[in-house]
Amino acid sequence: MDERIREHAAVLVDWSARVEDGDDVVLSAGPDAHELAVAVAEELGERGANLLATYSSGEITRAYLTARDDEDGFEEPAHERALLEAADVYLSLGGGRNTSATADVPGETRQKYRSARKAVREARYDTRWVSTVHPTRSLAQQANMSYEAYREFAYDAILRDWESLAEEMGRLKTLLDEGSAVRLVSQNTDLTMRIDGRTAVNSAASVAYDSHNLPSGEVFTAPYGTEGVVAFDVPMTIRGEPVEDVRLEFEDGEVVDHTAERGEAVIGDVLETDAGARRLGELGVGMNRGIDRYTDNILFDEKMGETVHLAVGRAYDACLPEDESGNDSAVHVDLITDVSEDSRLEIDGEVVQRNGRFRWEDGFESEDGRSR
Amino acid sequence: MDERIREHAAVLVDWSARVEDGDDVVLSAGPDAHELAVAVAEELGERGANLLATYSSGEITRAYLTARDDEDGFEEPAHERALLEAADVYLSLGGGRNTSATADVPGETRQKYRSARKAVREARYDTRWVSTVHPTRSLAQQANMSYEAYREFAYDAILRDWESLAEEMGRLKTLLDEGSAVRLVSQNTDLTMRIDGRTAVNSAASVAYDSHNLPSGEVFTAPYGTEGVVAFDVPMTIRGEPVEDVRLEFEDGEVVDHTAERGEAVIGDVLETDAGARRLGELGVGMNRGIDRYTDNILFDEKMGETVHLAVGRAYDACLPEDESGNDSAVHVDLITDVSEDSRLEIDGEVVQRNGRFRWEDGFESEDGRSR
Structure with a gap:
């Protein structure tokens, strides 16, 4: 594993989220953030935190949202709310395969989904939450950069003093x-x-x-x-x-x-x-x-x-x-x-x-x- | 998407888990089960269920377990327990990249981890839980089969009357x-x-x-x-x-x-x-x-x-x-x-x-x- 991935994980867990022994941590990983998720899991293990990994994929969200009968609207997901209300820390590791994965979901559908998830979001904001991104090929493409150059760029931004x-x-x-x-x-x-x-x-x-x-x-x-x-x-x-x-x-x-x-x-x-x-x-x-x-x-x-x-x-x-x-x-x-x-x-x-x-x-x- | 993946998802959601409108569903996806997870998300959306995707990776488990100080043992993850206690349905989509991903985790460590998760497991067994596998290259390799032949084999087994x-x-x-x-x-x-x-x-x-x-x-x-x-x-x-x-x-x-x-x-x-x-x-x-x-x-x-x-x-x-x-x-x-x-x-x-x-x-x- 690239040493910078380990350093990223350590900064996230120690400096950013201040994870402590016994913390109940939700680790939300994008499909292409796997390597960072593995490095973060190691950091969490060392610190004695409890880990549940969730999976954040634009393709899953798109499939779900486009299949929902829009007229019915959306319900609050009570199980996700229960998870976040019981969590101490929420770490979001962005890293999809396509930054336009949800481009064809109608704005109105997104808005209804977002509204139904208000309590979930607020429960998340009540944790020590941190969002970061794993430098992926799709983000490199969005930045009009090669993958290698983008990784240099991203770690220069992330691995500061x-x-x-x-x-x-x-x-x-x-x-x-x-x-x-x-x-x-x-x-x-x-x-x-x-x-x-x-x-x-x-x-x-x-x-x-x-x-x-x-x-x-x-x-x-x-x-x-x-x-x-x-x-x-x-x-x-x-x-x-x-x-x-x-x-x-x-x-x-x-x-x-x-x-x-x-x-x-x-x-x-x-x-x-x-x-x-x-x-x-x-x-x-x-x-x-x-x-x-x-x-x-x-x-x-x-x-x-x-x-x-x-x-x-x-x-x-x-x-x-x-x-x-x-x-x-x-x-x-x-x-x-x-x-x-x-x-x-x-x-x-x-x-x-x-x-x-x-x-x-x-x-x-x-x-x-x-x-x- | 291979039509068999959609059929697999439909059998899982309808025949196996009997998902209904308003069900709070946990969808546990292995790293290489992404395509099946997308198809299942679509089925769940059509049925009006609420979806939370979790990420089940042997590599993450290995990193976490090997980093934990074994002498401290493990705690029950209260947030994961809260999630499962609030869930109606738990769908596990197996599909890792390496069926030996946790081979070097000592048996004693696994046993302690397993013991600490007893209440989580029982909460899962209280849901309408179903385990399936997405035919992956690693499972094909374990079966000493080509990927294509393994997929034929797996869908013959899964897509029954x-x-x-x-x-x-x-x-x-x-x-x-x-x-x-x-x-x-x-x-x-x-x-x-x-x-x-x-x-x-x-x-x-x-x-x-x-x-x-x-x-x-x-x-x-x-x-x-x-x-x-x-x-x-x-x-x-x-x-x-x-x-x-x-x-x-x-x-x-x-x-x-x-x-x-x-x-x-x-x-x-x-x-x-x-x-x-x-x-x-x-x-x-x-x-x-x-x-x-x-x-x-x-x-x-x-x-x-x-x-x-x-x-x-x-x-x-x-x-x-x-x-x-x-x-x-x-x-x-x-x-x-x-x-x-x-x-x-x-x-x-x-x-x-x-x-x-x-x-x-x-x-x-x-x-x-x-x-x-």
Whole structure:
């Protein structure tokens, strides 16, 4: 077995999920994540956890959903709920054979299935849950990369020094927590957002940081009162449609105009979902420098160092005061902009990041143009 | 998809497990049983059942068990127990990549793991559970057959007219239930067993018949008071050891002598397990004529038409009066004898089967040598 698979398993079990002796662990494995599942099973055995493996296959889901009589709707699967309610940890090892395996399942059917599974999902969110992906040929293909190159890419993103990255991200979290307003200035972008009263999440790929993806490596908060213009220059796929060079204009917290070089219609559809879809739910700063290219996979793209992403739609509860529900919406769609050049991020008028470098980093240029 | 896979799935879901609308179904899939799992998911969707797929991999079990610190033993997995207690149906689709995947796990470790999972197992037995196998390359290899030929073989065994086979097997069950003693006469064999007070199981591959394997196709009961000699001419593998031409001699219900052309030591080990290991726990008559060769897989071999098998060790509760525990033992080891030639099976002195033909079949030769 590739030593990196073992390292991935160890990071997942120790750093991310904090598995302890006696934990009841559900290990959800995709069909092509078998090798990682074997490595994780070994880690779980060493730690004295109890293991049940489940099988997550897009082809099984598609066969099941397309066969269901849609009119009857779906029931809550009581047995799956019982499993998750009794579980301490849920580890999802993504790794299918075809990232489009469920492409022909009607959206309405998915939505009904999703609705019926609400209690199951909530039970999962009550565990120490972590989602990761095993680098597969299908993900390599999605990223337009060879399998070998994709594996290099994925392990560079996953096998970080998470402890020191968490410490660095903690600095940005502190600045965001103490700040009142954020300004993002870049090519075709000048946007201000309010953040006072909001709490940033140091998404350091560990349940100890309320962070549930491996890889991660972003700091995010829930902005409001957005004003100005922002351009997103990172191409991506949204609802199966290629989207490029989206431009959003905000007034009084709401999108008042949108354009896109490609995929303008799908952006329009997203914005029209509900009232919350026109407001921002997330401001995220990517800080994982192990990710050095876009692969059209939001799990990786939004964590890339020297990028900033904004999501229209739902805000995460973790960013909000206890009595506030934040921006409510059925959608949460991320859009990404490169901030490695001609860019600055300000908090309350102070430059925190310029041209991709944070103020505490070598190479940061202060206001007067001198490098630190 | 091969149409036979769909047929297999339909037989499993309809005939074997009697799945109904709203059933909570656990679908346990081996790594190479993916295609069958997809077909079963479709059947479950059509029937309005709720589906959770679990993943059963010898490699994962091996990694987990070898990593566990053996001295600590194992805990009961509470989450898996909760899942099974909430499930209505459990479908096991065997299909690994290597039938020897757990060969280097020490027996003592397996035993501890098995003991810790007693409640999980009992919860599974309380569902409408059915075990089947997807014909894989590893099973073909175990059977010393090509993949294509093995698939023909497996589907011949699985895709029977179960309803009419169940009816035929019901005839033998009635004779056994009403009878007091069975005598088996064949080359080097003359054995008598008492069966009065015992109930035969019509193992017709359906939970409706208290039969939990697909394929099945045997009628079995729990004999006692065995006297005489029996020779088993079907070669098999027991505890990883090849065994050939076993001969057992019984007095007053117990094995008093044993020999074997090959594997005599492993037979001796089995017989010395406990007191019950020297007594018979099962007399089974194979009636599945779709199985026409030995493949060193007990699930198929013991169901083969024109064979009889006897097991030393534990008896099945279903064969016993409610207040009797029957033959108690930690083992249950089946041995098979071919009865297609020079053989007869008598119940209370009446010949029920001669040279593989039952008295109700064409080709049955009655006492005076006339064919029916």
